[in-house]
Amino acid sequence: MAPEIKYTKLFINNEWVDSKSGKTFDTYTPHDGSVIAKVAEGDKADIDLAVAAAKAAFARNSEWRLMDASQRGRILNKFADLVDRDCAYLAQLETYNNGMVCSLANVFIGGSSATIRYLANLADKIQGDTIPSDGDTFTYTLKQPVGVCGLILPWNGPIAMFINKVCTALAAGCTAVVKPAEQTPLTALALAALLKEAGLPKGVLNIVNGYGETAGVALTHHPDVAKISFTGSAEVGKLIQQAAGVNNLKRVTLELGGKSPLIIMDDADLNIAVPYAATGVFGHQGQVCVAASRLYVQAGIYDKFVEAAVKYAKGIKIGNPTDPTTQHGPQVDDVMFKKVLGYIEKGKQEGATLLAGGKRVGTTGYYIEPTVFANVKDDMTIAKEEIFGPVQSILKFDTLEEVIDRANNTNYGLAAGIFTTNLNNALQFSKHVESGTVWVNTYLVFGPQIPFGGVKESGIGRESGLQCVDAYLEVKTVTMSLPKKF
Numbered sequence: 001m002a003p004e005i006k007y008t009k010l011f012i013n014n015e016w017v018d019s020k021s022g023k024t025f026d027t028y029t030p031h032d033g034s035v036i037a038k039v040a041e042g043d044k045a046d047i048d049l050a051v052a053a054a055k056a057a058f059a060r061n062s063e064w065r066l067m068d069a070s071q072r073g074r075i076l077n078k079f080a081d082l083v084d085r086d087c088a089y090l091a092q093l094e095t096y097n098n099g100m101v102c103s104l105a106n107v108f109i110g111g112s113s114a115t116i117r118y119l120a121n122l123a124d125k126i127q128g129d130t131i132p133s134d135g136d137t138f139t140y141t142l143k144q145p146v147g148v149c150g151l152i153l154p155w156n157g158p159i160a161m162f163i164n165k166v167c168t169a170l171a172a173g174c175t176a177v178v179k180p181a182e183q184t185p186l187t188a189l190a191l192a193a194l195l196k197e198a199g200l201p202k203g204v205l206n207i208v209n210g211y212g213e214t215a216g217v218a219l220t221h222h223p224d225v226a227k228i229s230f231t232g233s234a235e236v237g238k239l240i241q242q243a244a245g246v247n248n249l250k251r252v253t254l255e256l257g258g259k260s261p262l263i264i265m266d267d268a269d270l271n272i273a274v275p276y277a278a279t280g281v282f283g284h285q286g287q288v289c290v291a292a293s294r295l296y297v298q299a300g301i302y303d304k305f306v307e308a309a310v311k312y313a314k315g316i317k318i319g320n321p322t323d324p325t326t327q328h329g330p331q332v333d334d335v336m337f338k339k340v341l342g343y344i345e346k347g348k349q350e351g352a353t354l355l356a357g358g359k360r361v362g363t364t365g366y367y368i369e370p371t372v373f374a375n376v377k378d379d380m381t382i383a384k385e386e387i388f389g390p391v392q393s394i395l396k397f398d399t400l401e402e403v404i405d406r407a408n409n410t411n412y413g414l415a416a417g418i419f420t421t422n423l424n425n426a427l428q429f430s431k432h433v434e435s436g437t438v439w440v441n442t443y444l445v446f447g448p449q450i451p452f453g454g455v456k457e458s459g460i461g462r463e464s465g466l467q468c469v470d471a472y473l474e475v476k477t478v479t480m481s482l483p484k485k486f
Contacts, residue, residue, distance in 0.1 A: 057203030076120030145173035147226035155181035172472035258414030340389030
C-alpha cells in the first residue's frame, strides 16, 4: 500500500505555502515510473522569501539566537523522538519516492535518531579557548554560528543527508534553507513537519522544492547565505564552489562523487570478501557515492574470485522495493536508468568481459540486473567514470605497490578498501591510498562519530564526527587590555 503523502508545498517560516509562481512539478516512484504527487516548484522568488525568513530568525535578538545552547539540544532530541515514532512511515516514504529497498530504508531510518541525538548533544559542547597572549592582555576565542546556511540534498539518501546537514547546522546555532533533490522531495518535507512539532522557532528551517538550475542557483548565489553544504556530483560541486564567490564569500562543504577502489589480496578470506565487494557496489543499486566500483583482485586468486562474484550477483533477488525480501530495486529515474545502461554498453564495446547481468529487468520501472565485468583495464570508461549503478568492474593486479599507484590514478578520492590478513598490507595501503575514508576487511561502515568526506575532486570538508560543527562556526578572537597594576 502506498504511504500517505502529507506534504507537497514549500515550508517557509514554519508555514506550508504554495510557490510564488503557483507552479508544481511531478514526483515519481521508480518502481513503475508513475506520478505519485505534484509538488510545489520553488524558484528565485521563493528562495528570496526563505532566506529572508532564515535571516530574520538569525537576528541578534531573535528567539533562536537568544536560546540557550542546551535548549537547542533538547529540541533536536525531541526531533529524534518524533523520528523514532514515525520511523516506519518515513522508511516507507523513502522507499516509495527513492526506490531504496525497504530492508535498507528501515536500517537507515532506524539509525537516524542516533545521529540526531549525537548532534543534539554537541549543541552545548561548543567551546572557545583562552590564549596566553603576550603583554598585559587577556585573549580568548568565541565560536559563533556562521549564519544562514544553504543545504542542498542528493536524491540517493535524502533522509540521511537531511539529518546530517540540518541537525549539524542547528546544533551550531545556524538557520537553514534546504533545497531537496527534485527527484526526492517528499521525505525532507515530512522531516520539516517533525522539526516544527519539536518546537523549532519560525524561520530557523525552510524547505524550497525545485530544480537545480532555478532554486539551486538562486540559493548558491544569494548574498545573505553565509554557507553552502552540497552533496552530489563533482561537476555540480565545481559550479557551486564558483557561485559561492560571486556575491559574497560563502563557506563551502562539498561531498562529491567517487570511483572507490577495493583491493582483494591473495590472502583474503573470500567467504568474507566476495559478499562485501558485492554489497559495496550493488547496495542501493550502486547509487552510493562510495560504491566499490573499481575492484582490484590479486592475480593468484583472480579467477576464483570472479567465479564466486558472478555466482553471488546472479543470486541477488530483484523486485519491488516495498517487498521485505527484495535485495535489489530500481534506479531512481529514467535518466539514471539510461545512463547506467549506456555505461554497460560502453564496457562491452571497449572489450570488458560481461559475465553477469547487463540487461533491463521487466518492462516497467527502472530495474537493471546486477552486472559483473571481468578483464577490465584501467583505461576503460567503466573503470574511470562514476557510473552510479549496479556495475562491478573487476581488474587484476600483481603487487600491493602497483595497485596503490593504480588506485590513486583518478581525480576522485572519497573512499577505499582492502581485504587482507596481513597487517602490513593493511597499514601500508591505509597510509598511501589517497582517500578520505579507508575500510580494512569491511566496507560501508558509517556512524555519527566517524568523520566523512573526500580528497581531490571528491570534496572539501568533513561531515559527522566531533568536529563536524566547526564547518558551521566562525572563530572570533577577543583581546582585552589588563591594568598594569592591581
